[in-house]
Amino acid sequence: MTTVPSTSGDDSAAKQYAAVLGGLSNQAHTISSGTDEFDTVMALIEDASDGVVDGKKNGGDITIGDNAGTLPATSGSDLVDAINAYASENEALGVTSYSLSAVAGDNGSVSPASVSVLGGASANFSITPAEGYSIDEVTGCSGELDGTTFTTDAIQATCSLSVSFAINEYEVTTAMVTGGGLLPGSAFVDHGDSTQFEVSVDEGYDLVGVEGCGGDLEGTTYTTGVITAACTITPTFAPKQYAVTTSVVGDGSFDPDSLTVGHNQNGLLTLTPAMGFMVDSVAGDTCEVVPTGQNGGYTVGPVTEACHVEAVLSLMSYTVTTQVTGNGVISQSSATVEHGTATVFGLTPDEGHQIGTVGGTCGGSLDGSNYVTAAITGDCTVAVTFEAIEYQVTTIADNGSFTPANPMVDHGQTQQFTVTADEGYELTGVSGCGGTLDGNTFTTGTITAACSVTATFAQKTYTITASVDGENGMIVGSNLEGVLHGDIRVLTVTPNEGYVVNTISGCGGDLIDDTYTTGAITADCSISVSFVEDGTGPTAAVWDNFNWDQANWQ
Numbered sequence: 411m412t413t414v415p416s417t418s419g420d421d422s423a424a425k426q427y428a429a430v431l432g433g434l435s436n437q438a439h440t441i442s443s444g445t446d447e448f449d450t451v452m453a454l455i456e457d458a459s460d461g462v463v464d465g466k467k468n469g470g471d472i473t474i475g476d477n478a479g480t481l482p483a484t485s486g487s488d489l490v491d492a493i494n495a496y497a498s499e500n501e502a503l504g505v506t507s508y509s510l511s512a513v514a515g516d517n518g519s520v521s522p523a524s525v526s527v528l529g530g531a532s533a534n535f536s537i538t539p540a541e542g543y544s545i546d547e548v549t550g551c552s553g554e555l556d557g558t559t560f561t562t563d564a565i566q567a568t569c570s571l572s573v574s575f576a577i578n579e580y581e582v583t584t585a586m587v588t589g590g591g592l593l594p595g596s597a598f599v600d601h602g603d604s605t606q607f608e609v610s611v612d613e614g615y616d617l618v619g620v621e622g623c624g625g626d627l628e629g630t631t632y633t634t635g636v637i638t639a640a641c642t643i644t645p646t647f648a649p650k651q652y653a654v655t656t657s658v659v660g661d662g663s664f665d666p667d668s669l670t671v672g673h674n675q676n677g678l679l680t681l682t683p684a685m686g687f688m689v690d691s692v693a694g695d696t697c698e699v700v701p702t703g704q705n706g707g708y709t710v711g712p713v714t715e716a717c718h719v720e721a722v723l724s725l726m727s728y729t730v731t732t733q734v735t736g737n738g739v740i741s742q743s744s745a746t747v748e749h750g751t752a753t754v755f756g757l758t759p760d761e762g763h764q765i766g767t768v769g770g771t772c773g774g775s776l777d778g779s780n781y782v783t784a785a786i787t788g789d790c791t792v793a794v795t796f797e798a799i800e801y802q803v804t805t806i807a808d809n810g811s812f813t814p815a816n817p818m819v820d821h822g823q824t825q826q827f828t829v830t831a832d833e834g835y836e837l838t839g840v841s842g843c844g845g846t847l848d849g850n851t852f853t854t855g856t857i858t859a860a861c862s863v864t865a866t867f868a869q870k871t872y873t874i875t876a877s878v879d880g881e882n883g884m885i886v887g888s889n890l891e892g893v894l895h896g897d898i899r900v901l902t903v904t905p906n907e908g909y910v911v912n913t914i915s916g917c918g919g920d921l922i923d924d925t926y927t928t929g930a931i932t933a934d935c936s937i938s939v940s941f942v943e944d945g946t947g948p949t950a951a952v953w954d955n956f957n958w959d960q961a962n963w964q
Contacts, residue, residue, distance in 0.1 A: 430528070432496040440492070441482045449475030454489065457481060463489050494526040510551060510562070511570045517543040518575040520560075527565045535560045539575050542601030542638065546576035577601050580640045582623055589615035589647025592632065599637040607632045609645055614673030614714065618646040649673045652716045654697070660723025661687050669710075676711035678702070679719060686749030686787065687723040694719045725749045728789045730772060736796030737763045747786040755781045759796045762821030762858070766797035798822070803843055803854060804862035809835040812852075812865065819857040827852045827863065834895030834932070835867040870895040874917055874928065875936040882909040882941035885926065893931045901926045905941045912942040 431451070438450030453474045457463055465483030466472060472481040494507035506529040514520040518539040527533045537545055537558045548555050551569035553562035560571065578601040584592040592607040599605045609630040611617050620627045622643035624635025632643065650673040656664040661684035671677040679699075683689060683706075692699050692708055697717035700709045710719060725748040732740050732755065741756035757765050757779050768776050770793040773784035781792060798820035805812035810831040819825045829850045831837050840847045842863035844855025852863060874890040887901035903911055903924050914921050916937035918929025926937065 430493050432500065436492050436496055441484050445474045445479065453481040490526055493528065508565050508568045510565065510568065513570065513572050515574040518573065520571065520573045529566055530564045532562045532564055535571055537573050542578050543575040544578050546574045548573050580637050582634060582637060583642045585642055585644040587645060587647060590617065590645060592643060592645055601638060602636055604634045604636055607643060611647060614650050615647040616650050618648050620645045652713050654710055654713060654717050654719060656719045658721045658723060662721065662723045664721065671711060671713040674712045674714060676709050677713065679708045679710055681706045681708060681721050683723050686726050688726045690722040690724050692719065692721045728786050730783065730786060731791050733791060733793040736766065738796030740794055749787060750785050752783045752785055755792055757781055757794055762799055763796045764799050766795040769793050801857050801860040803857065806862055807865040809867040810837065810865050812863065821858060822856055824856060825854045829865050831867045834870050836870055838866045838868045840865045872931045872934045874899055874931065876901055877936065877938050879938050879940035882906045885937060885939045895932055896930045898930060899928045901937060903939055908944050909941040910944045912940040914939040
């Protein structure tokens with residue numbers, strides 16, 4: 411295909427085709443005169459099929475024909491020049507060639523700088539912005555920009571392409587985080603420039619750091635690195651932490667004794683008073699302290715700065731009450747006593763009384779007239795009993811007795827006794843303890859000390875009267891008056907001559923021969939004796955004893 415197509419028709423497309431084919435044939439002859447021009451033209455068409463005229467297709471060599479060698483390298487501009495030259499030499503084609511120029515402004519380039527294009531054809535320009543720039547405007551030739559390639563519309567006249575570039579502008583954004591932020595919230599920055607942001611820290615937070623966009627933090631100002639692309643800056647904040655310290659006035663402890671609390675947060679402390687101590691107050695110097703109501707717990711906060719919590723503890727006080735029974739007084743009716751200490755009560759009995767017992771629930775011991783409690787650990791009571799002093803009244807009674815004997819008598823009281831003489835004795839008097847005797851009842855005076863009462867008794871005496879019933883004899887005895895109780899007496903019975911004792915009786919005695927011995931004498935008594943003539947006595951004695959009452963006969 412080395413013959414130029416017919417140009418006799420008016421079809422402009424056919425004429426352009428003829429001009430292109432003719433130019434390709436000339437260029438084929440120029441670069442490879444020893445090969446078949448058709449094969450060379452087909453190789454050039456294959457070369458242009460990948461969009462670049464460089465003697466290669468997709469980087470690989472192109473073979474001319476079946477085995478006519480490798481297509482030499484040529485350029486697109488050489489090929490265009492050949493086509494335009496052919497069109498100019500063959501005016502019959504009616505194809506006009508136009509020259510297009512391209513000019514790039516600062517910060518970029520455009521290629522090719524010039525090109526000749528057949529009328530009705532279009533041209534492509536490759537636009538390359540410098541780093542950090544973008545295509546701003548393409549003017550001078552109508553067409554369309556696709557990425558970095560500007561393709562003209564069908565060229566009908568010479569035109570000059572002018573390309574301007576604008577520096578790239580990138581948005582620098584800031585991340586939304588808790589605890590603060592950056593101002594401004596975002597910024598648009600030209601390529602290669604840097605910008606600054608101010609760090610704003612919310613109350614209760616601390617700035618930890620700022621990262622992103624290759625910047626540096628100085629104070630609260632963050633300066634980015636050189637901006638070459640959109641990027642994001644992220645600040646990091648942490649809640650402020652405050653130390654809460656504690657102290658205790660008195661004896662007790664906090665658990666824990668210190669803690670760290672985040673801003674506007676609460677902490678928990680547990681206060682444990684020592685045994686016997688109670689809480690007077692718990693307060694913080696810069697924070698509120700509120701009891702939780704459970705197990706000595708306290709809520710501290712919200713905390714917004716360092717805070718010191720102080721607990722004031724004091725010894726617990728207890729009430730010691732008293733109970734008094736009997737006649738006496740105690741130095742104080744009640745006492746308020748601190749935990750773990752003892753107190754003393756003075757005990758004063760009334761006259762004639764003494765301290766009986768001291769007890770109660772406090773524990774303690776008696777020291778003379780003072781009662782010293784044990785260490786007080788709670789409300790308790792001291793119970794005191796006063797009792798009258800008792801004195802012994804000693805009773806002395808030979809040959810008799812006192813009832814009661816040797817009693818204990820309360821001070822100020824009297825004691826009554828019944829005095830009983832032993833058999834054969836009689837009471838003659840009672841003395842001692844300021845008392846009086848009424849019959850056999852002895853009543854003491856008021857007892858104020860130990861004393862004794864003594865009863866005296868006398869042995870009873872009796873008179874024995876001896877008599878003879880009639881005459882004819884006698885009965886004689888000595889000491890028949892003043893006979894002591896229980897004694898016996900012996901009497902001699904003497905009948906007259908010719909007489910004998912007929913009867914004898916009295917004083918419980920017995921006659922043996924001529925001696926009559928009484929029984930033990932316990933009262934006045936009489937002995938009577940009668941005599942009869944000897945020989946008549948027994949008969950008379952029988953009849954004397956005869957019971958003449960017929961009612962008793964059987």
